[in-house]
Amino acid sequence: MQIFFLQMRGRKTVVIDLPDDEEQRRREKLTPSELRIELLKKGINPYKEVQPRAWQEAQVTMSSFYAxxxxxxxxxxxxxxxxxxxxxxxxxxxxxxxxxxxxxxxxSLHGFVSE
Structure with missing residues (x-):
């Protein structure tokens, strides 16, 4: 019975990830490309919202006439x-x-009257 309450109490607790100041200082010193590589290693896509555009190109032919x-x-x-x-x-x-x-x-009226 006591084990049941221990499990229930364990579910009530919330584990909070506190920010690591040392890690933040190290990240501030990184260049943007190194920071991007580090985020990709952790599985975070830094460019998730900014995806590259899908270009749709069309051929344009410019020609000139001499007359x-x-x-x-x-x-x-x-x-x-x-x-x-x-x-x-x-x-x-x-x-x-x-x-x-x-x-x-x-x-025509004058001609009619005179006749």
Whole structure:
């Protein structure tokens, strides 16, 4: 019965690893590469969170031509705003059509009245 209580009491105790000051001082003097090797010997991966990237490379071919492929054509100065000119031309044509319709109506009306 007494052995049972000893085992139960043993489970209640917690073993705490206290920091070793001498070990910490020795680690501070190590270079980064030596520290990394020491951590790897203990089974600790110092670069666990910082894994190397997986590079995905693609071939790029740069070539040059000795002649101009598409020569630059300067826009003509009179067609600076083609959308504005088209609207004005359309209005002028519409105005001429209305004048012709009015004159033809008046002409036919005057001819009808005189007969």
């Amino acid at each position: 101009v492929i598409d020569p630059f054509v300067t826009p003509e100065p009179e067609e600076t705003l083609p959308f504005v000119g088209a609207g004005v031309d359309g209005l002028k044509m519409k105005g001429e059509e209305l004048k012709v319709q009015i004159l033809s109506f008046l002409y």
